[in-house]
Every structure is written in structure tokens, then in C-alpha cells.
Amino acid sequence: SQTIHQWPATLVQPVGSPLSLECTVEGTSNPNLYWYRQAAGRGLQLLFYSVGIGQISSEVPQNLSASRPQDRQFILSSKKLLLSDSGFYLCAWRAGGKHGYTFGSGTRLTVV
């Protein structure tokens, strides 16, 4: 069966520090991968998506970036965090041609 792992679960980082969040998927190949951010108790904002290794589409201009170094690995990064980067970050995958996402358990990022 397919599983998705996302870590860390919580993170407190100072303003100006770098960020690296990792997401891996098991049990499938060539998944579509997504990074979303969720403001407190609200809907999800798409940040990045990838349909293949090295292929990244950015939805929101900001100081975040994403990379897909391997088929089932998706990384969200920042060189210098801002206070406004605080939020709940969710990784998700979807099989090509299939409906709906499977989400990871999320990372709560607090920038102080």
C-alpha cells in the first residue's frame, strides 16, 4: 500500500534562518507531488507541484522553493525565513489520472 511521510511534525525557527521540509512517498512510482500551506483553520493554498523529477511549478511568488531530487521525494526550502512563513505545511501526492489527494500529517512551522 502507498504511504506518505512528512517531517518534522513541528518546527520553531528564528527569522532569517533556513528551512528544509522533506516529504517521501512509498509504494508508488511517478506520483504527482504537492506542497500546500494552510492558515489557521482555513483552506489550503497551493505552493508548488511536481509531475516528475526536477519538474517544479510554482504557484505563489515568495521566498520558498521546492525540489524533487528523486521520484518519490519532495523538499520545501527557504534560505531565509520570514515571520509570514509561519503556518501548517502539507505535502500530498496523487496518482496520475486518479482523483483526490493523499496528504501527509503536516508540519507546524512557527517563525519567531
Next chain:
Amino acid sequence: TQLLEQSPQFLSIQEGENLTVYCNSSSVFSSLQWYRQEPGEGPVLLVTVVTGGEVKKLKRLTFQFGDARKDSSLHITAAQPGDTGLYLCAGPTSGTYKYIFGTGTRLKVLA
């Protein structure tokens, strides 16, 4: 730009009551999904509706896709405290791999 608006934004009801949550758009969607999210966790897919007018049931939850595929509803019969959570609708944007999410309905069922 395709948007999904959900209503109501918040809902607090007593155990045993019925409720309906709505997801509306001015755009046509090829499918819509409903998710439930609990605090501190990722959303979990409940159902996908694909055909206009389609009705799907998941125990006490009934999902309907509008005939024109621009809206959907979620009806919960005899709500229980375990139904508490954030309900999100989502749909694929035209010609892309991206899904957009609705604004969410936060449901609280009181025992």
C-alpha cells in the same frame, strides 16, 4: 480564476441534529472531492463525485454533485461528536494537475 466557496464557515450543533454544508462555484468542475481534517493532521479524502447529479453515501454522510457540476453538498444525518472537524471541498482546475480547495466549513458537534 476558478474558486470554491463553502458555507457556512462555522457550524456548531447538538449531537443528533442534521446539517448540510455547501460548496459552490461559478465554474464547471470535472469532479469534486470532500475531505475532513482534524486539528494538527492532514485532510483525509472522504469521497469523489464525478457525474452531474451523482449522489454518494458514506454511512451517515450523503454527498451530492450538482447537475451542472458547479456545486456540491454534504449532508450529515444524526451528527455525532466524532464528526467534528474541518470539511473541505476540492476540485481540479481546468487542464492542469492542480486542485483548488474551498474555504472550509468548521463543524463542531456537541455531546
